[in-house]
Amino acid sequence: MSDRLIATSPEPALLELENLSKYFDVSKSLLNRTIERLPKQILKAVDGVSFSIKPGQTFSLVGESGCGKSTVAKLVVGLHKPTGGQIRFDGTNVADAKSIAQNAALRRRWQMIFQDPYASLNPRWRVHDIIAEPMRVFGLAGSSTELSKRVSELLEQVGLSAMDGEKYPHEFSGGQRQRVSIARALSSNPEFLVCDEPTSALDVSVQAQILNLMKDLQRDIGLTYLFISHNLAVVYHVADMIGVMYLGRMCEIATPQDLFRNPRHPYTRLLIDTIPDLEMTGKAREPVAGEVPNPINPPSGCSFHPRCPLANDRCKSEIPKPIHSATGMVACHAAEEGRLPAPQTVAPA
Amino acid sequence: MLDEKTAAKAPSGFVHRFMDSDLVYSFLRSPVVVISFIITALYFLSAAFAPWIAPHNPFDPASLDLMEAFTPPAWTADGSMKFILGTDDQGRDILSTLIFGSRISLIVGFSAVLFSVVLGVGLGLLAGYAGGWAETIVMRFADVQLTIPAILVALMIDGIARIIVPVELRDEMSIYVLILAIGVSDWPRYARVTRGATLVERNKEYVSAARVIGVHPIKIMFQHVLPNVMGPVLVMGTIGLALAIITEATLSFLGVGVPPTQPSLGTLIRVGNNFLFSGEWWITLFPSLALVILVLAVNLLGDWLRDALNPRLR
Amino acid sequence: MALLEVENLRVEFPTRRGTLLAIDDVSFQIEEGEVLGVVGESGAGKSLTGASIIGLLEPPGRIAAGQIRLEGERIDNLPYDELRRIRGKKIGAIFQDPLTSLNPLYTIGRQLVETIRVHTDDTEAQARDRTVQLLTEVGIPAAERRLGSYPHEFSGGMRQRVVIALALCANPKLIVADEPTTALDVSIQAQIIALLKKLCRDHKTAIMLITHDMGVIAETADRVAVMYAGRIAEIGPVKQVVKHPKHPYTIGLMGAIPIVGRDIERLTQIEGSMPRLTNIPDGCSFNPRCPKVFDRCYVERPDLVPTGETTAACWLHAKEKTGV
Numbered sequence: 011m012s013d014r015l016i017a018t019s020p021e022p023a024l025l026e027l028e029n030l031s032k033y034f035d036v037s038k039s040l041l042n043r044t045i046e047r048l049p050k051q052i053l054k055a056v057d058g059v060s061f062s063i064k065p066g067q068t069f070s071l072v073g074e075s076g077c078g079k080s081t082v083a084k085l086v087v088g089l090h091k092p093t094g095g096q097i098r099f100d101g102t103n104v105a106d107a108k109s110i111a112q113n114a115a116l117r118r119r120w121q122m123i124f125q126d127p128y129a130s131l132n133p134r135w136r137v138h139d140i141i142a143e144p145m146r147v148f149g150l151a152g153s154s155t156e157l158s159k160r161v162s163e164l165l166e167q168v169g170l171s172a173m174d175g176e177k178y179p180h181e182f183s184g185g186q187r188q189r190v191s192i193a194r195a196l197s198s199n200p201e202f203l204v205c206d207e208p209t210s211a212l213d214v215s216v217q218a219q220i221l222n223l224m225k226d227l228q229r230d231i232g233l234t235y236l237f238i239s240h241n242l243a244v245v246y247h248v249a250d251m252i253g254v255m256y257l258g259r260m261c262e263i264a265t266p267q268d269l270f271r272n273p274r275h276p277y278t279r280l281l282i283d284t285i286p287d288l289e290m291t292g293k294a295r296e297p298v299a300g301e302v303p304n305p306i307n308p309p310s311g312c313s314f315h316p317r318c319p320l321a322n323d324r325c326k327s328e329i330p331k332p333i334h335s336a337t338g339m340v341a342c343h344a345a346e347e348g349r350l351p352a353p354q355t356v357a358p359a
Numbered sequence: 360m361l362d363e364k365t366a367a368k369a370p371s372g373f374v375h376r377f378m379d380s381d382l383v384y385s386f387l388r389s390p391v392v393v394i395s396f397i398i399t400a401l402y403f404l405s406a407a408f409a410p411w412i413a414p415h416n417p418f419d420p421a422s423l424d425l426m427e428a429f430t431p432p433a434w435t436a437d438g439s440m441k442f443i444l445g446t447d448d449q450g451r452d453i454l455s456t457l458i459f460g461s462r463i464s465l466i467v468g469f470s471a472v473l474f475s476v477v478l479g480v481g482l483g484l485l486a487g488y489a490g491g492w493a494e495t496i497v498m499r500f501a502d503v504q505l506t507i508p509a510i511l512v513a514l515m516i517d518g519i520a521r522i523i524v525p526v527e528l529r530d531e532m533s534i535y536v537l538i539l540a541i542g543v544s545d546w547p548r549y550a551r552v553t554r555g556a557t558l559v560e561r562n563k564e565y566v567s568a569a570r571v572i573g574v575h576p577i578k579i580m581f582q583h584v585l586p587n588v589m590g591p592v593l594v595m596g597t598i599g600l601a602l603a604i605i606t607e608a609t610l611s612f613l614g615v616g617v618p619p620t621q622p623s624l625g626t627l628i629r630v631g632n633n634f635l636f637s638g639e640w641w642i643t644l645f646p647s648l649a650l651v652i653l654v655l656a657v658n659l660l661g662d663w664l665r666d667a668l669n670p671r672l673r
Numbered sequence: 674m675a676l677l678e679v680e681n682l683r684v685e686f687p688t689r690r691g692t693l694l695a696i697d698d699v700s701f702q703i704e705e706g707e708v709l710g711v712v713g714e715s716g717a718g719k720s721l722t723g724a725s726i727i728g729l730l731e732p733p734g735r736i737a738a739g740q741i742r743l744e745g746e747r748i749d750n751l752p753y754d755e756l757r758r759i760r761g762k763k764i765g766a767i768f769q770d771p772l773t774s775l776n777p778l779y780t781i782g783r784q785l786v787e788t789i790r791v792h793t794d795d796t797e798a799q800a801r802d803r804t805v806q807l808l809t810e811v812g813i814p815a816a817e818r819r820l821g822s823y824p825h826e827f828s829g830g831m832r833q834r835v836v837i838a839l840a841l842c843a844n845p846k847l848i849v850a851d852e853p854t855t856a857l858d859v860s861i862q863a864q865i866i867a868l869l870k871k872l873c874r875d876h877k878t879a880i881m882l883i884t885h886d887m888g889v890i891a892e893t894a895d896r897v898a899v900m901y902a903g904r905i906a907e908i909g910p911v912k913q914v915v916k917h918p919k920h921p922y923t924i925g926l927m928g929a930i931p932i933v934g935r936d937i938e939r940l941t942q943i944e945g946s947m948p949r950l951t952n953i954p955d956g957c958s959f960n961p962r963c964p965k966v967f968d969r970c971y972v973e974r975p976d977l978v979p980t981g982e983t984t985a986a987c988w989l990h991a992k993e994k995t996g997v
Contacts (some may be wrong), residue, residue: 039722074858122571130564134586144572207762213714218929218940247931
């Protein structure tokens with residue numbers, strides 16, 4: 011399949027995912043299966059996802075729990091092995107980097123920031139050692155004085171004090187811990203950061219600090235982000251490109267302006283409808299009924315059809331193919347057939 | 360802000376942080392625990408300095424006088440201040456044999472626990488972190504061994520050792536055999552606890568962070584996971600020490616433990632047992648009391664440590 | 674007379690390093706049928722305020738001063754049994770994790786029927802009918818058939834609906850909802866908010882909605898109290914507070930929220946973080962982070978004073994009022 015986005019600018023993508031899939035075997039043990047006569051159960055956490063990220067940009071994946079956005083993040087950094095499809099980083103197929111040296115050369119160029127600032131730092135390590143670990147692993151350290159100097163620089167770069175290296179993680183607040191996490195991620199001089207819900211465990215004022223810091227870093231050192239979030243407003247604020255996922259598949263890819271002004275996939279419209287109205291326009295709205303189905307047994311055809319107001323027989327049987335446009339993608343029969351009503355959402359100012 | 364202030368005021372450093380910790384606070388607040396700790400410490404100290412502390416050397420045949428055999432404790436009518444707790448059938452000072460006997464009991468117990476902790480934690484860590492076949496083999500093995508009472512496992516290993524070890528080395532080797540027997544009989548408990556804790560830690564994000572940068576799995580196991588699973592193991596080890604001391608006493612009481620020339624508390628109880636009905640009660644009573652007090656103190660310490668380290672019970 | 678009156682509430686936690694003041698002199702009222710949003714960041718004391726009202730303050734925490742009155746009667750000093758009766762009958766509670774409110778060993782039908790029978794004189798059959806009616810009302814499809822289901826057989830959103838039904842069993846006057854939508858997906862969150870709003874309207878139930886999410890408050894509440902470090906920083910009609918906040922903390926908080934359609938490069942940033950309870954600054958507790966701080970803020974603690982349509986605890990507005 012060649013579902014890849016056609017790049018509109020000549021600049022090559024830093025990261026390209028092509029038809030990426032990850033299936034998990036969630037069956038009971040062989041013994042139980044035999045006794046209870048159950049078939050194998052396969053969870054298609056990610057099912058044929060393709061997108062690309064240009065250098066210096068932020069690509070956001072949004073979706074509700076179980077949509078596979080975190081699994082994509084883990085696939086990209088190599089925490090899971092893909093069941094199918096390709097991940098290309100800067101033109102290299104990641105699966106081809108077989109030797110340890112090749113592998114390390116690639117791994118050094120990306121890093122990950124995690125959701126839970128209380129679980130992502132080893133509680134028994136000093137902050138200095140936590141931040142220094144990637145440099146030690148990749149052999150970037152040099153002498154121990156150089157290492158300490160670099161750690162101090164990193165701490166100051168993320169808005170902490172150089173003295174904080176001597177402390178243990180429990181001496182910091184959640185926001186400060188997330189800063190330590192970012193410092194650790196930056197220590198191997200990566201170009202690409204995968205951020206899995208980096209602010210969803212934080213308070214709003216702290217979230218603002220971290221989002222600002224991430225934007226500053228992007229501007230200063232040209233970082234590229236894959237930013238996973240369930241919060242559409244956060245995504246609108248940070249992203250250059252947004253991908254909406256539902257039950258392991260990509261529904262729609264668009265720029266934030268297009269996505270929020272002219273959402274084309276009915277699921278995107280649903281999500282936009284749920285954003286709390288802080289502008290106090292007082293518009294009445296009917297929340298869409300239904301919940302995300304069990305991903306082990308997803309609905310046939312377009313997996314969104316049981317909740318979709320536009321579903322017809324074709325949607326129930328046929329998986330929609332992605333339709334590409336100049337700047338985006340949508341996978342919806344209604345959009346393809348032109349039965350999409352005009353969006354009712356209030357267009358952002 | 361708070362941290363900066365307190366750090367500036369307080370004499371910084373490990374000792375201060377330790378004295379100020381919740382652990383020390385809860386320790387000092389419970390008199391039972393403090394007493395248990397003092398008793399345990401006294402046992403350890405007297406074991407370490409036995410040759411200097413004991414009033415007599417019970418293992419020096421030259422100093423023994425059969426005329427002094429069966430001397431009752433000092434406070435009874437026939438007692439002598441020379442032997443505060445009386446003497447046994449060979450005229451050995453009971454207090455001194457107690458001190459030396461506790462030493463053997465503690466050495467065996469401590470070494471056995473260390474052995475099973477190393478074995479159990481190592482295998483548990485492997486099973487929990489690697490999963491798959493390694494986990495199945497280790498944990499099934501542990502399950503099977505847990506169906507056999509620990510004392511039987513120890514007896515079995517002791518029996519095998521008796522066949523392998525040449526006769527002339529038996530007495531010399533018996534203490535090592537005992538350590539091995541008790542150690543092997545107890546590893547599954549540590550393996551289970553370690554595996555459980557490892558499964559929890561393995562899924563935490565700091566482990567993922569290490570995996571993302573390609574840290575070797577063995578390094579992750581020992582540098583990241585191990586320090587974070589040692590809490591429950593420490594608690595179990597403390598309670599395990601009491602259990603190991605009892606197992607050692609049981610084995611020695613059954614006559615398969617340390618030889619009478621190097622008696623442990625268990626051996627002393629067994630020897631004294633022969634004289635219980637002829638009226639020489641002190642020969643077995645004092646070693647038994649010593650064992651009970653030691654085990655009780657260690658157990659109380661273990662219970663406290665479990666509660667203090669478990670945030671849910673606080 | 675307001676339905677709920679909280680007057681000078683003070684909650685303390687005695688610890689070995691001294692007594693921590695978790696809630697300091699908090700006063701507010703909730704009228705019948707009103708939704709009061711209580712918003713704040715973690716550690717602001719919003720959940721403790723809720724727990725004090727429903728009498729579920731975890732020891733060693735204790736109400737050290739002040740009064741809580743429901744329909745004019747004090748409920749903060751009641752003996753445990755009486756408090757428990759009131760808690761089911763007059764005050765309902767909804768928590769973040771629906772699983773903690775439901776007993777996993779009983780069917781939801783049994784839990785609801787029993788709760789109804791404890792608080793009313795209904796017969797078994799009447800209670801059953803009422804249960805079906807309640808479950809239908811909170812939006813559980815085919816409620817009659819789901820009575821025999823156990824909590825784990827429901828999805829997260831459905832479970833929260835069951836909890837809401839449970840809170841409504843005895844037709845309480847007030848529901849204290851502590852982060853009722855935080856654990857839910859965004860689309861489910863919107864459904865639950867809509868449900869709460871509808872119930873409040875239909876039953877004339879007052880709701881104290883505790884959350885960290887200003888968006889949820891803006892959607893649901895009539896008035897909002899913004900808490901900071903155990904005190905109320907600002908309280909007023911939700912539209913005023915959201916659109917024209919007066920307290921510098923509320924202003925910062927509102928600017929820190931990313932909003933769809935607001936194209937800005939950087940969000941407003943409140944420097945630093947909320948002080949720990951062990952280290953609350955003298956004077957106004959917001960003074961180390963306040964962009965408009967001046968001398969008086971370091972020495973004197975501001976009280977809530979009306980400024981325009983809201984009430985804020987800030988010296989900036991006190992001056993305005995006295996016309997200095």
